[in-house]
Amino acid sequence: GAVxxxxxxxxxxxxxTSVKIECxxxxxxxxxxxxxxxxxxxxxxLMATSNEGSKATYExxxxxxxxxxxxxxxxxxxxxxxxxxxxxxxxxxxxVRGGARGNTIYFGEGSWLTxx
Amino acid sequence: RKEVEQDPxxxxxxxxxxxxxxxxxxxxxxxxxxxxxxxxxxxxKLLMSVYSSGNEDGRFTAQLNRAxxxxxxxxxxxxxxxxxxxxxxxxxSNTGKLIFGQGxxxxxxx
Numbered sequence: 001g002a003v004x005x006x007x008x009x010x011x012x013x014x015x016x017t018s019v020k021i022e023c024x025x026x027x028x029x030x031x032x033x034x035x036x037x038x039x040x041x042x043x044x045x046l047m048a049t050s051n052e053g054s055k056a057t058y059e060x061x062x063x064x065x066x067x068x069x070x071x072x073x074x075x076x077x078x079x080x081x082x083x084x085x086x087x088x089x090x091x092x093x094x095x096v097r098g099g100a101r102g103n104t105i106y107f108g109e110g111s112w113l114t115x116x
Numbered sequence: 117r118k119e120v121e122q123d124p125x126x127x128x129x130x131x132x133x134x135x136x137x138x139x140x141x142x143x144x145x146x147x148x149x150x151x152x153x154x155x156x157x158x159x160x161k162l163l164m165s166v167y168s169s170g171n172e173d174g175r176f177t178a179q180l181n182r183a184x185x186x187x188x189x190x191x192x193x194x195x196x197x198x199x200x201x202x203x204x205x206x207x208x209s210n211t212g213k214l215i216f217g218q219g220x221x222x223x224x225x226x
Contacts, residue, residue: 044216093159097212107159
């Protein structure tokens with residue numbers, strides 16, 4: 001079964017609203033979580049890296065006030081897309097690193113966001 | 117220049133064919149290399165790591181050429197189920213921060 005659970009899988013929201021995506025590690029402690037975004041026919045682009053208990057580190061060009069990341073516990077990280085617009089419609093996916101040796105790496109199942 | 121570059125394809129091949137994908141990376145200090153497979157609207161899944169000496173896993177063979185900063189994936193005896201997008205992935209800073217190529221799409225036809 002899945003060791004990283006991402007929720008929701010699909011979400012449709014109205015322009016201007018906020019959407020929260022959760023990423024949970026089920027069987028191990030996630031010391032680091034990576035959030036990616038993938039537009040159709042394009043590569044996964046790293047948005048930010050978060051370590052438990054610390055502020056996220058955002059990649060160049062990613063607005064930290066728009067994409068709020070919280071990694072308050074060793075099993076949960078959330079990405080909130082604030083004031084979503086149609087151009088934010090994309091596939092958002094978390095990748096988790098952790099485990100006893102810090103070398104356990106898994107992807108969440110991804111979340112499809114459509115902003116209408 | 118992109119950090120990881122791949123030919124997006126698509127590659128359309130008949131069942132049983134052998135197909136090769138190539139990938140180049142820009143950071144010569146990169147240490148870890150992977151091929152991932154991504155099915156439509158799904159998360160990427162690790163296909164295999166790529167080692168300096170080259171490695172094989174069943175019908176799949178991966179090669180790394182550090183001098184040319186070039187990675188390849190060879191698929192022999194293609195199956196219909198091999199149809200997917202293959203992502204070349206590099207850990208350029210050895211921090212677990214993976215950089216993904218655009219992906220190469222493979223369509224295996226009956």
